[in-house]
Amino acid sequence: MRKLMGLWVLFIYGFASKCVDGFEYLNLTELPFDSFHGVSAVSAYNPLIVGLTLIQGAASKGAVCLDGTLPGYHMDHGYGSGAHSWLIQLEGGGWCNSVRSCVYRKTTRRGSSTYMEKQIPFTGILSNKADENPDFFNWNRVKLRYCDGASFAGDGEDKTAELEFRGQRIWSAAMEDLMSKGMNDANQALLSGCSAGGLASILHCDEFRDLFPGSTKVKCLSDAGLFLDAADVSGGHTLRTFFSGVVSLQGVEKNLPSTCTNRLDPTSCFFPENLIANIKTPLFILNAAYDSWQVQSSLAPTSADPSGYWHDCRLNHEHCSEAQILFLQGFRNQMLNAIKGFSMASQNGLFINSCFAHCQTERQDTWFADDSPLIGNKGIALSVGDWYFDREGIKAIDCPYPCDKTCHHLVFK
Structure with missing residues (x-):
């Protein structure tokens, strides 16, 4: 795969930027496959293609997508030394915050299994190849599809709009189904997720731990899920x-950890910075210090930038002024402050690289490749593996932009 001036270009096909109820968001996980300089990541890596399994017993539990259809997942069975090891990857894809935006969402793969791809590629942490995924390639690997719009945490309905908000029930039904298919015999398990799924992996981390006996090695990984309550x-x-x-x-609210809601309002308890210190299960936080989604949708959305001063900077960090970079350095500092207490626990892991990126576990080029991003001399896949298997403690924090020359920066068209 070709690299140009240290930038990886992500082409956005028209539907990437949406404005729903005044909240403009760029849903980086909307793309079926990432494309760089016209070369498909899928064709470059020839990944395993895995079919969709609908959870047939879910409807009786009220565990349905926004439109009432069955939820589902993609699973590739483990073998050999990984036959009793399980990796659950929670899909990301933004959220919906109003009846209007949720009604729109249920006409997409983010709100209905009717529109989900029936087959998807398994790349990065889901890859079945040892040279692409050295520690987890032969595990049972599951990607749980996201069709509720609240990071698998809601439980309600709007009968007038025919909307089902059943994320928590989907989570429970999926776990029950997977336990019946062998996960109950797991000797080690990892709950992971990207973006909104990365937030979900934090919200559900201790619940996941509680599924297994104490003898099972259980940890959690949040990729691009450290959403900050930051000023725009x-x-x-x-x-x-x-x-x-x-x-x-x-x-x-009723599904948020009481350790948080006992002291803070429910909205604050949807922000990971207010949750991570109280999670008992070992947790690894992987995040770009200049998270592309947060730059575009939280820090500098068009609603907060009516003059368009941030337009070019939002799309390409090389077009940012010194003042804009200084503002983004402040965001990085806020992120580092948010993880201070978390990082002091020896069981936890960190990989905070100074890249303009979002979701680095599922993309092969950022997870494990010849030129993957590094902190020091170690990339993401080996850092996560060393942490999970207790080979080495990992608390990797990059120096500030622009010192890291290994980044795969996202540049938007």
């Missing part, structure tokens, strides 16, 4: 306002 470029709090709508509309 206008001084407002775009993401907090949006999350408030998600939490109130979808009945999320």
Whole structure:
């Protein structure tokens, strides 16, 4: 795969930027496959293609997508030394915070299994090839599809709009189904997720641990899920306002950890920075210090930048002024402050690289390839593996931009 001036270009096909109820968001996980300089990541890596399994018993439990269809997952069975090891990857894909945006969402693969791809490629942490995924290639690997719009945490409904907010029930039904298919015999398990799925892996981490006996090795990984309650470029709090709508509309409050809701409001408890210190299960946080989704949708959305001053910077960090980079350095500092207490626990792991990126576990080029991003001399896949298997403690924090020359920066067209 070709590299040009250290930048990986992600082509957005028209539907990437949406404005729903005043919240413009770029859903990086909307792309079926990433494409770089016209070379498909899929064709470059020739990945395993895995079919969709619908959870047949889910409807009787009320565990349905926004439109009432069955939820589903993709699974590739483990073998050999990985036959009793399980990796669950929670799909990301934004959220919906209003009846209007959720009604739209149920006409897409993010709200209905009717529109989900019936087959998807398994790349990165889901790959079945040892030279692409050295520690988890022969595990039972599952990608749980995301069709609720509240990080698998809501439980409610809107009968008038024919909307089912059943993320928590989908989570429970999926886990029950997988336990019946052999996960109950797991000797080691890893719950992972990307973006909204990365937030979900934090929210459900201790629940996942509780599925297994104490003898089972269980850990969690959040990729690009460290969403911050940060001020946007206008001084407002775009993401907090949006999350408030998600939490109130979808009945999320009752499923948030009481260790947080006992002291903070429900919206604050949807932000990982207020959750991670109280998670008992070992957790690894992988995040770009200049997370592309948060730059575009939380820090500098068009609603907070009516003059368009941030337009070019949002699309390409090389077009940012010194003042804009200084603002983004402040965001990085806020992220590092948010993980200070978390990082002090020896069981936890960190990989915070100074890249303009989002979701680095599922893409092969960022997970494990010849030129994958590094902190020091170690990439993401080996860092996660060393942490999971207790080979080495991993608390890797990059120096500030622009010192890291190994990044696969996202540049938007």
